[in-house]
Amino acid sequence: MSDAMEGNLNQIVEVIDLHKSYRLGKNNFVHALRGTSLSIKKGGMTAIMGPSGSGKSTLMHIIGLLDTLSKGEVWLAGNRIDNLPKKKLPKLRASKMGFIFQGFNLIPTLTALENVALAAEYKGLSRKESAKLARERLDVVGLGDRIRHRQSELSGGEQHRVAIARALVNKPDIVLGDEPTGDLDTETSREIIQMMKEVNMTTGTTFVLVTHDPEVADSCDHQIQMRDGSIVDDSASKIDGSTKTLS
């Protein structure tokens, strides 16, 4: 671990000079991230905002180990994770991270309970333990009486709560949300934001939310603005007086 990292153990995520390029055609590259650096405080709620194509989802995918980077470093809870062998990533995703996607991304053939328990099973828990844990989490999000329902039998808000329960079932260090309220009406959206805030406050779980929704961003204690693959505004740097260079 570098000195900088040792000194920043209260940061859950540290991204240093992150580049990501995609090849389009033979000699054509798209630069999705152009030297992005940021720190995310443990136990906080961070909103990453920006127009479509600004690189916010790519950034989230790289932090969530769903995508690879072209250059740079990514640290999670004091451990460098961008250079880990590929086969170690699923276990790390299952145990340290939770995901909430736009459109909830539940598996339609499984019940609410099975959807939540699946994440625990992938962490290595037995089917019985996973089911027990999943039931507890569904209770927490107020769906204790809907555990046997499939996606098609749940409302948008309920599906979202199942997705939250799934993201939280393994008590992750960080929950990454990609447009988590994108498909919800205003009232349900507020309800969900409130629920995430409550979880954040009661469990100390860090939330990083990629969003277009100003209401989501306002409810977060840390806002990051991105454009063309670079961070153009970071509220943490203003408050902390951080020396982070903004592109």
Next chain:
Amino acid sequence: MIAMGSMAEKLTLLVDGGIEYYKDKAIVSEGGGMAFMASPMSKDRIKEVESIDGVKVAQAEINMLLEDLEAVNFGQPPMIVGTDLRGQEYESFEITFAKGRDLKEGDHKKVIVGSDLVNKLDAKVGKRIKIRGEKFEVIGILEKTLTGPDLTVVMLLADAQELYHKTLPDVLRKELKAEDLVTGITAFVDEDHDPDKVAKTIGKEIEGLSAMGPKAFQDQIGSAVGVFSAIITLIGLVALMVGGLSVVNTMSMSIAERTKEIGIRKAIGASSFKIIRQFLMESGVIGIIGGLIGLGLGIAFTSVANAAGNESGTALFLVTPRLAISAVLFALILGIIGGFFPAWRASRLNPVEALRYE
């Protein structure tokens, strides 16, 4: 596959039964024809055969078709066997009776009926049935042996001689007396003699006769069964390819439809191994379900075909437990092999791309 397999099973058990039956015997015929096509020979040949060292006793027999063949028959056609019972006490091939009793001296115009001919002849113990135009009383019905005796009516030699005599062309019929006719002799060989060697000696020392020991039987039948086995193998390979490609196709389609689901699973922590395992299990289940459906259809088809064949005494198919288990196992393995490539491809999907898939 089940239909072909059950046909092969029937044939295999028929041949196995034949091998078991011939293991301590030498089958003697005039010139060396197959049993039901043998040319007639004189009964006096018995003494000549019994004079050969190693022959315990020689039993005179008439082997003839129960009825004239109207078409090419697969497997063994229904037969009449007439015996002089001389070898009865030396017989090592175990036959049990479902009903009634065995033949004994003096059972004139009485018959024992093999299990597969019961329906065809409408046979019941005590009932008189017609065989080649003559009436016979049924005194015994055999238990199923899954081999030759199931398609055989056994009677005393004298009765069979009369029936056989009637089938001869006019010229021969006038020349030959019924009581002198036999179509084959079964030489029961001493335990301390090799039946194949005894058969060779008979062929060498008695002019005009040829004899077949258990090894010769095995070779002769084996070559015929070999052709059938080759056909079965070929059909099996075609089924393997068609079935395998069907599973590959089904699983590939299923994976294409579930790309997003694979992305979700990977995002929440599924390893490549778990994805492969999941899809292999699914393809295995598809294989088992396909195997069970195929088995059901096969059993239905062979039952209908056997019911139709029973009327003519030729049940061609036999679905044994070992065939059923093999068929379902084969389908399971085929499912797993066929599903492997699609499962492996699913495990390699990029989670981000898979999540974007609509």
